[in-house]
Amino acid sequence: MKDLAQHALNVAEVAGATYADIRIINEDSERVEVKDGQVGSINRGTSGGFGIRVIVNGAWGFASSPKIDKAEIERVARLAVKVAKASALLKVRDLELAPVEKYIDKYVTPHKKNPLEVPLEEKIALLLKTDAAMRQVKGVNITESQIASWVEDQLFASTIGSVIEQRIIQCGGQFSATAIKDGDVQQRSYPSGLDGHYESNGYEMIEGLDYAGNAGKTAEEAVALLSAEQCPAGEKDIIIEGSHLSLQIHESVGHPLELDRVFGSEANYAGTSFATTDQLDKLKYGSDIVSITSDPTCPMGLGSFGYDDEGVKAHKTDLIRNGLLVNYLSSRETAHKIGKLSTGAMRADGWGNMPIVRMTCINLEPGTKPLEQIISETDDGIYMATTKSFSIDDRRSNFQFGTEIAWEIKKGRLGQMFKNATYTGITPQFWNACDAVAGPKDWKVWGTNGCGKGEPGQTARTAQGCAPSRFRKIKVGVVPGKK
Amino acid sequence: MLIDKNQAHDICKRALSFAKEGQAEVIMTQTDSPLTRIANNAIHQNVETSDIGISLRVDLDGRSGRATTNQFDDESLKELARRSVNAARAITGRQELPPMMGPQKYREIPAFDQSSAFMEPEQRAEMVLKAVKIARQEKVELAGLVNNTLYATAMANSHGLFAYHNMSTLRMEITARSGITAGRFARTARKAGEIDPEQIAAIAIKKCLGGLNAKALEPGDYTVILEPEAVTTPLMYLSYLSFGALAVQENLSCLSGKLGQKLMGGNITISDDAYHPLMVWTGPFDSEGMPKKKVILIDKGVVKGPVYDLKTAAKDKTETTGHGLPQPNTWGPIPGNPVLEGGNVSLEDMIKSTKRGVLVTRFWYNRVVDRKIPVITGMTRDGTFLIEDGKISHGVKNMRYNQDLVEFFNNVEALGVPESQENMVVPPLKVNNFHFTGLTEA
Secondary structure, eight states: OHHHHHHHHHHHHHTTOSEEEEEEEEEEEEEEEEETTEEEEEEEEEEEEEEEEEEETTEEEEEEESOOSHHHHHHHHHHHHHHHHHHGGGOSSOOOOOOOOOOEEEEEOOOSSOGGGSOHHHHHHHHHHHHHHHHTSTTOOEEEEEEEEEEEEEEEEETTSOEEEEEEEEEEEEEEEEEEETTEEEEEEESOSTTOEEEESOTHHHHHHOHHHHHHHHHHHHHHHHTSEEOOOEEEEEEEOHHHHHHHHIIIIIGGGBHHHHTTTTTTTTOOOSSOGGGTTTOBOSOTTOOEEEOTTSTTOTTOOSBOTTSOBOOOEEEEETTEEOOOBOOHHHHHHTTOOOOSOEEOSSSSSOOEEOOOEEEEOOOSSOHHHHHHTOSEEEEEEEEEEEEEOTTSOEEEEEEEEEEEEETTEEEEEEESEEEEEEHHHHHHTEEEEOOGGGOEEEEEEEEEETTTTEEEEEEEEEOOEEEEEEEEOOOTTOO | OOOOHHHHHHHHHHHHHTOOSSEEEEEEEEEEOOEEEEETTEEEEEEEOEEEEEEEEEEETTEEEEEEESOOSHHHHHHHHHHHHHHHHHOOSOOOOOOOOOOOOOOOOOOOOHHHHSOOHHHHHHHHHHHHHHHHHHTOEEEEEEEEEEEEEEEEETTSOEEEEEEEEEEEEEEEEETTEEEEEEEEESSGGGOOHHHHHHHHHHHHHHTTTOBOOOOEEEEEEEOHHHHHHHHHHHHHHHSBHHHHHTTOSTTTTOTTSBOSOTTOOEEEOTTOTTOOSOOSBOTTSOBOOOEEEEETTEEOOOBOOHHHHHHTTSOOOSOOOSSSOSSOOOOSSEEEOOOSOOHHHHHHTOSEEEEEEEEEEEEEEETTTTEEEEEEEEEEEEEETTEEEEEBOOEEEEEEHHHHTTSEEEEOOOEEETTEEEOOEEEEEEEEEEEOOO
8 A cells, every 4th residue: 555655646746746645545434323122224334545635836636536556546646636737727826835744653543442343233232222221211202322433544645755554443422312292302312412422442432431321311301301491591600511512612612713714715615713813812712711722632532643634743732722812723734824833633534535624622621620619609500411402603603502401500509400401602702701610520522423514525523622611691591482 | 437327237236246145225326526616716625536335235034234335346345245244133133124125117317417527627717717807806705616516326126126317417606705794606507508607706796795894783583585595494404304204203393293284374385306397406216216206295384294215104004205215224204305386576576575674695504403393593694684675775794593494484475486406496585573583793
């Protein structure tokens, strides 16, 4: 493979490329689903191919193919050069890249058990046991559970001499119970909402989640929500549980700080950002206790790796330091425009896509107090948990989120359960209203599977580390007409 | 290079030949989708991508396993079969599986055109050059894309079923920007010559310039006039959430228990129709190999019924409508080609008849707030304007909405002439009492 990669780079250079890189990838995947006491589906996938990225006449070109042989690599390398020449017909200036060191290295996700080597029978048994435990709870109508795994082998080579081999191992999953009565549909999920929680890790992370042990309580909460009060509306102090706060970070910090969208590259699709570069080192993004980093070296983080997809070594970077915007998620191209080095955030969806700036592990650094203390110091508030809905505008400013469940906080204690909790806000106002972040004991890195961006559309697996945090005077209960 | 019917047949046959146990079914897809992307009046991404997918389902004694690959040499197909069989063998207990059917007859949908299937990068560059030339004159910046797609799909099973379809499209999207103000227009066509880059750019630029110095509008209930791209949002969410038979059977749909009842306004007729002459992204069979039928979902506001796959049809003792996803699955059938029947009121007349309202180009980041009612939320984007006394008054800052979709389709005052929106056909709409609940600064 290394010979083929080198040959591709040579062909590209002979054809006129001033820079070229190639990624040859094979990704194996597996998804097992159980629904209502039966195996819903099993899909074992494999996808292989390569993508070549070149600069010719100061412009990018990219071409890819699933067929890995010498003749095809030559054809695709020349095609990438042809594409770049077409790009150069409409450019403002020649591309310039921030420097990167040459690396010859190997990286493997730290793990104990390769999830694809764990027998399917074991996964099915776990899911069926979980499903059965949920179905024992009276009033539950629909039960679903799943485990998904990926093992990606990647060879990266570039004309600056880097040759990097990586094996990224990821897995995770979720289960949920849905209760339906008189037109009301309520769902509880574990360990998180949407499609679940994932890590760059071995199958031991699934074992550590204790699916079966948490199934009964999750199902009971789904049923209890049917008779719970509607979450009240008004300005409230809210404490947000970690798995949902993770998505809040993803949407209102991670995305707005992607430097390609700040520069307008996503204006036609994912949008732009309110956090423009003239505000670097000036914008008070959050309160003094809000410090957020990009850390692809974060253990178990779904956005962790050894090197990004243009050969930048993974490293931790401050994005927001004590509330102040100090950097962006960047690539070599975008970092050069602000006079910095790349933060190592270029990632591609498989072999067939050109890398774009993506989240790595975007971590809200932990505070000092335990969660219990933050709750005890809250006189009148709401504790919200597990993502149910999420929406944010195309400049990442106005957002609305909903959670599966919430509890009243009165005089420092959790009280009655609420359903249909929602809250809304404007990003910097929201983060400036943060007055407590729980400490390391409650801190966890949550994984988001399936973040969409780019044209052609790409999905990425990212992570956000955080501990439950409190936000003062947030507008809660914003949906009109809810029963 | 297009994988034609004979080549597809050969690939499917070889894949099936390695599945030596039980019943087998194979789905093959080919997607070649080169895309030229612009931002800030320059090409910043330009890609030539191509992939195929081969998905093999093997059923053994009532247990089903599936594996996928993008390699179709014999060794890869042999491994594909091994993985499918192993997956099926691992299953404990039986599954409720739909049967694999024998040969079917399909209505042909001519959906392939050489001009959109095969384009050189220089041709796409030429199209964006034309658009950017106008933008430079108007001192705005364009973002957008030109994307030509060649798609082929084939399906076969061990009962002799074989189906093949191919199609091609050319899409151009333009977002014109000036500061934080944006305007957008997009078109998809079968023939490359039907896409006019200058016209698309001109419309997007006009929206952008018309929206400069946007003013904030107090959130509340407004009459809205929705351009067709905006109409795709409520129709798509209603279709995916509510119009599939599994959602109805599970009591998760607003149609559940409402068959034959009036649910929406008398001016609302919704169908799923893969054969509609304006449908661009379409095909004549589903992922079970069953022919797609035209299905009336809502007829003059009355619930007629959902779309079915083989499994949900058996439960309701009816026939599939040809809307199945690859089996087995936990999603059930969905309508892939929703059509909202239109009227004859022009967008201009809708505006003229509006004392005070909001014109919406499109919605963005739409998500489900309530699954069953259903309620969705999202933002306006890329051209939102206040209408006063029958005229567009000025641009307004983008607004958040939260909207009950059944209520929405009860409040439609006027419908325009339907137009193609890729896999949908929708008219512009005038809708009363639309719920805006928040706003942003752009």
